[in-house]
Amino acid sequence: MDYRGAPGLEFGDGNTRLDPSVAKGDLLISTDLDKADFLKALPEGSKVIATDAHGISFWANTGRLDVELAGGSPHAYFIKVISNDVGLNMPIAYGTYETIPDTHFYICDFREMIDDMPDPHRFTTRLAALHQKSRSPEGKFGSEDTTFNGNLPQLGGWEASWETYFSKSMRLALDLEIKAKGHDTELDNLIPTLFDKVIPRLLRPLESEGRSVKPSLVHGDLWYANSGIDVNTGDPIIFDACSFYAHNEC
Structure with a gap:
């Protein structure tokens, strides 16, 4: 804490x-x-x-x-x-x-809020609009400043490739995990495979042969505890964001 x-x-x-x-x-x-x-x-x-x-x-x-x-x-x-x-x-x-x-x-x-889950249709409609209408500076992935997921810093700066940004973000997360808990033999053996094979195999096709990924503004830590309903308007609210531009499904 x-x-x-x-x-x-x-x-x-x-x-x-x-x-x-x-x-x-x-x-x-x-x-x-x-x-x-x-x-x-x-x-x-x-x-x-x-x-x-x-x-x-x-x-x-x-x-x-x-x-x-x-x-x-x-x-x-x-x-x-x-x-x-x-x-x-x-x-x-x-x-x-x-x-x-x-x-x-x-x-x-x-903001006075109700703890209930927002209406799925209204919530997802607004979330889709956020992803579709957002425009990243120069069409790149990332953020101008470091944002925080809870108390963990997220990768700042900009990358033209989603694969590159995702890989760097994952590397930062793993470095923070190792710093906090020390090295683990099984994890150390899996990390090279993750970066050399898994990530390229899954993400590179999204940006190959003319395909591209639109950088979309995402909440960054979207789960039920970071959402609510405004008592006065009835509208869904999301908060405690660590926003950045990413693949919309991130």
Whole structure:
């Protein structure tokens, strides 16, 4: 887990205390530190009414912040708190706690959701539209920045070939597995076959003899726990994405 704990600042149990960076600090909204724009993490004059633990994460602390805005209207935000470099590099909009070193947060509007599975027809129709209508820069596979599947970094950068990008991504995943758990004799023996025979045999025909694969924007970690139904609209929602341009079935 990439969250080390924040004594006194945990969400729920009547606690309304937040780290100063969240309550009144600056929120970084650019991953380019040389061109960063800043705004307040919570709007000026906001009053935290309640906090509550919300959602399930194996690697972060997630919660709901109920706030009264300066004009008196209620608003809710979702917050995710992660420690270490993973937390610092992961979000698009984020800040760093003042009270706990090397612990970082991401904050966005809170969406009230129902846990039920989305309607299959509406869900897949929207997903198909995402794949079909998306356009990758220069028609390549990958992403401009490193995205994260849970707390695992995904391959950044661009490749013209789906086979090449898939192979490099698989290599990164295996390197992370070996780094975390050490070498395994059986796996070490299978890896050369995977890269030299299996991947080329399955993927190369997709880009041979005039055939091509359209790079499609994919969610990257699409499973039932990363989907829900918006209470207010009834629309399906997907979240916790690690998006990149890939084969649409990735």
